[in-house]
Amino acid sequence: MIFAAGFGTRMGALTQDRPKPLIKVAGRALLDHALSATHAAGVRAVVNAHYKADMVAAHLRAHPNxxxxxxxxxxxxxxxxLKAALPELGAAPVFTLNSDAVWAGPNPLDCLQDAWRPDDMGALLLLVPLARTVGYTRSGNFAADAQGRLTRSPDGMVYTGAQVLHTDGLAEIDETCFSLNLLWDKMLDGQQIYGVEYPGYWADVGTPQGIALAEQMLERHADV
Incomplete structure (x- = not known):
């Protein structure tokens, strides 16, 4: 699942005529950076859209997967x-990716797949140390214990927007519109959320300034 439905308000004038996932970084739409990861990992992608959804639909005609x-x-x-997309996604564990990120290093989905233990984990989040983030101006999100179990911590690593998770717990949430944090909170209570560190660099492309920073990152390091 690639999340691409946001309004992109922090992008200002850049999202007046296009949705944020179609803003280009290093000559490629943000959405294409995410789709490259899913294609290389051999998984089909479900992309959600809301703001200027017709433009996202037209863009996806070149992406049969x-x-x-x-x-x-x-x-x-x-x-x-994610809950609304389950009919298309099925009952198996699901990768999710935010569409406003750019990666320099190995495929984030491969990193998750290599560390995923479906019998032990409810969710596995891909994290990166603050020192290897670009364009990110907030605090950390999670700290991991020796076994990789996560707790929320502003002094910990940053959640990159990539994860793999079991989705059955979504059925227990009655709301139609809600954040995945509701599911995470249930999993945190049961010590079911784990994390794995991304070995490369990660750019948060949420503002116009983040575009240039992400392009500089890609010039210095290999793109996914």
Whole structure:
């Protein structure tokens, strides 16, 4: 699942005529950076859209391994969007990716797949130390214990927007529009959320300034 339904308000004028996932970084749409990861990992992608969804639909015509799911009349947030897409995704564990990130290093989905233990984990989040983030101006999100179990911590590593998780717990949430944090909180209580460190660099492309920073990162390091 690639989350691409946001309004991109922090991008200012850049999102007046296009949705944020179609803003280009190093000559490629942000959405294409995410789709490259799914294609290389050999997985089919479901992409959600809301703002200027017709433009996302037109863009995806060149990507036969991607399916569009338009959220109307309201945007559903990450948890609601994932829950609504389950008929297309199926019951197996699901990768999720945010579409406003750029990676320099190995395929993030390969990193998750290599560390995923479906019998032990409810979710596995891909994290990166603050020192290897670009364009990210907030605090950390999670700290891991010796076994990789996560707790929320502003002094920990940053969640990159990439994870693999079991989705059955979504059925226990009655809301239609909600954040995946609701599911995470249940998993955290049961010590079911784990993390793995990404060995490369990660750019948060949420603002116009983040575009240039991400391009500089890609010039210095190999793109995914």
């Amino acid at each position: 991607a399916t569009l799911r338009v959220e109307q009349p309201e945007i559903l947030d990450t948890g609601g969007g």
